[in-house]
Amino acid sequence: MQEQHSFTANQNQGSLYLVPTPIGNLEDMTFRAIKTLKEVDLIAAENPSHTQQLLNHFEIDTKKISFREDNKDYRIDEIINNLQSGLNVAQVSDAGMPSISDPGQELVKACVEQHINVIPLPGANAGLTALIASGLMPQPFYFFGFLNRKNSEQITELEELNKHTETLIFYEAPHRLNKTLKNMQKVFGENRQAVLCRELTKKFEEFDRGSLSELIQWTEDNQVRGEFVVIVDGNDKANEQAEEDDQLAGLSIKEQVDYFISDGMKTNASIKEVAKLHQVKKQEIYNIYHEI
Structure with missing residues (x-):
């Protein structure tokens, strides 16, 4: 001590x-x-x-x-x-x-x-400054900062972050913003709410609020300048997903596919979901399910 x-x-x-x-x-x-x-x-x-x-x-x-x-x-x-x-x-x-x-x-x-x-000493911080004006839930929050620049590693980080119910805080450079938002959309879903914050405390301070799909469109329709703070709504279904993962953990591969089928998914979509869960190719789960 x-x-x-x-x-x-x-x-x-x-x-x-x-x-x-x-x-x-x-x-x-x-x-x-x-x-x-x-x-x-x-x-x-x-x-x-x-x-x-x-x-x-x-x-x-x-x-x-x-x-x-x-x-x-x-x-x-x-x-x-x-x-x-x-x-x-x-x-x-x-x-x-x-x-x-x-x-x-x-x-x-x-x-x-x-x-x-x-x-x-206390003082200025871009993440918290953006958070309190974002309009999203200010607490609890999870500060992450810059995501990995490599696409595959960024996706892996986002998949882990998708387990969080807290509001997420990221930093991103203007030339990488569009790609990062597209990866967020892929993992979090196109309707997840987010806020882009730039030029904080300056004359041209700006907050752009909307769904991830809307913000992606914004980056394609506008000249993207300045360093960004990206505030993203937490996953309100994360706890449900954790419970579902616990239920699936005790089932065989075939039973896992049947679980998603019973929940209304088609067979191929269920196989794809189980493959994603185990991080293996869809064909591998397909062969196990159909006993090929």
Whole structure:
């Protein structure tokens, strides 16, 4: 067990401050975040040139170093050494909360292992900002972030997520949005309600609400720009599906096919459903069912 008392001074080492930055509107920067960035000895920034624009706006001249995905392995040791020598360090990502779909988690873990205080500041977060204005149920929710870029792996992730009754929160890039929505439609169904949120907190902030099929059409009729938060309604039939899976688990392949037939499905559709359940080819289930 480990206890952290964030504001109990340790004269021998510094603290790591996790400082959120605005996701679009600079006025969302908090007084405390500005004060912290001015007072720390070092800022570890995902993209120092991008962060410099923020620092210039608030007249902050604290020294910066880069801390990003491709240099984190050696930067973590360097930052830990600075902290252990008594320097206070602030970590920032390009926008929003550090560690949320951005670098940071490994640094936090390393600090915790070294008994260095990790002090989080509250602030802007794109996922929650989009969620509360989406019109979908805000709680419970399940934050996922970016789906896998590979099509087959993305489908696998979505099939697992389809077991959730909670509202789902995703991030997606504009050039991948249409493909991702089509995969969601394939797994969740065309009528699942969702919201596309872009340019959050900026002048051209936009929320597009509708079914997945309607939103796919929207992406094909409009010029898709900006980073997106995609909010998707949870699966209200997930619990029923789990119960059905439990019922099917004790049945033979032939009995499983007959189960779906008794529920009103045609034989070929039932065979296809069982094949999907077992993740095998339809022909394999067909041969078992017909004893070929």
